[in-house]
Amino acid sequence: MDLVGDLTLKLIHKGKVRDIYRVGAERDRLLLMVASDRVSAFDVVMTEEIRDKGKILTAMSAFWFEYLGGRFPNHLVTSDPTSNELGEDLPEEFRGRSMLVKEAEMLPIECIVRGYLAGSALKEYQVSRTVHGQRLSPGLSGGTKFPEPLFTPSTKAESGHDLNISFEEASTMVGENVAARVREMSLEIYRIGASRAEEAGVVLADTKFEFGFIDGEIAICDEVLTPDSSRIWEASELLAGGEPTAYDKQPLRDWLESTGWNKMPPPPSLPKAVRESLRNRYVAVYERISGREFLG
Numbered sequence: 001m002d003l004v005g006d007l008t009l010k011l012i013h014k015g016k017v018r019d020i021y022r023v024g025a026e027r028d029r030l031l032l033m034v035a036s037d038r039v040s041a042f043d044v045v046m047t048e049e050i051r052d053k054g055k056i057l058t059a060m061s062a063f064w065f066e067y068l069g070g071r072f073p074n075h076l077v078t079s080d081p082t083s084n085e086l087g088e089d090l091p092e093e094f095r096g097r098s099m100l101v102k103e104a105e106m107l108p109i110e111c112i113v114r115g116y117l118a119g120s121a122l123k124e125y126q127v128s129r130t131v132h133g134q135r136l137s138p139g140l141s142g143g144t145k146f147p148e149p150l151f152t153p154s155t156k157a158e159s160g161h162d163l164n165i166s167f168e169e170a171s172t173m174v175g176e177n178v179a180a181r182v183r184e185m186s187l188e189i190y191r192i193g194a195s196r197a198e199e200a201g202v203v204l205a206d207t208k209f210e211f212g213f214i215d216g217e218i219a220i221c222d223e224v225l226t227p228d229s230s231r232i233w234e235a236s237e238l239l240a241g242g243e244p245t246a247y248d249k250q251p252l253r254d255w256l257e258s259t260g261w262n263k264m265p266p267p268p269s270l271p272k273a274v275r276e277s278l279r280n281r282y283v284a285v286y287e288r289i290s291g292r293e294f295l296g
């Protein structure tokens with residue numbers, strides 16, 4: 001397909017972070033996913049943007065699709081805006097933040113894998129000593145590594161918050177074979193990702209995947225192992241028993257909570273120091289894990 005000089009784009013969905021364009025005719029089933037610099041926290045999109053964020057996320061997913069390539073089907077056609085498929089006519093503001101992908105029939109679940117006790121799992125544990133309904137030993141603190149990573153799926157809410165669901169509920173929604181397959185794929189990708197992260201001196205505490213059907217096959221879609229979709233910690237600091245530096249949205253969530261915000265729009269406006277610190281952490285973790293330089 002040659003789109004140079006003939007790129008028809010139609011905006012079909014505006015997500016919290018990404019703008020999705022249909023490329024060409026519907027039957028081509030090609031989408032352009034453009035990652036903006038928007039940032040959401042507690043399911044609310046902030047008023048201010050994080051400089052370069054869309055480019056960093058795109059570079060990170062591109063790295064992982066390449067790294068995982070061959071092992072699992074995925075939706076990526078190309079993330080290189082100078083390649084023929086995307087063409088030189090790509091609007092300047094889309095460059096470096098776009099991925100041409102195959103349109104998938106998305107599964108209505110989020111496939112979360114947790115290697116460490118954190119986030120909503122920690123909150124649940126503190127209330128009921130369970131994680132995703134599973135009873136754990138008493139006295140665990142945040143940052144504890146689970147003996148085995150846990151698959152803790154949730155619904156993919158059209159609006160509002162996602163709800164945790166059991167494996168059985170996930171099976172009811174997508175079919176048992178599909179649920180078992182995405183559980184297996186999620187745990188395997190997590191394992192590969194966590195091991196690469198470890199080599200880079202960071203811990204992949206947890207992450208979220210989205211899968212969809214492309215030509216009858218289950219493929220990894222959306223973004224993969226990015227600081228927006230994962231919790232990533234400084235390994236040495238975790239080992240030393242301190243609160244590890246978080247290379248993800250946690251510093252933003254912490255700052256928002258410190259303001260006493262009720263988590264309903266409008267959000268408080270983000271000071272420059274908060275935005276730049278988040279940006280620099282995203283760049284740092286991208287560079288460490290990928291071994292590539294962020295060129296902006």
Ligand SMILES: Nc1ncnc2c1ncn2[C@@H]1O[C@H](COP(=O)(O)OP(=O)(O)OP(=O)(O)O)[C@@H](O)[C@H]1O
Pocket residue numbers: 014015016017018019020031075101102103104105106157158210212221222223
């Ligand atoms: N290959 C694909 N085909 C179709 N849809 C996809 C594909 N990959 C990802 N998506 C969907 O595109 C959207 C990406 O946008 P974004 O990340 O901004 O959304 P979000 O904030 O996570 O959720 P929402 O879209 O509900 O606001 C998600 O809804 C995701 O499920």
Ligand SMILES: [Mg+2]
Pocket residue numbers: 015017222
């Ligand atoms: Mg998303």
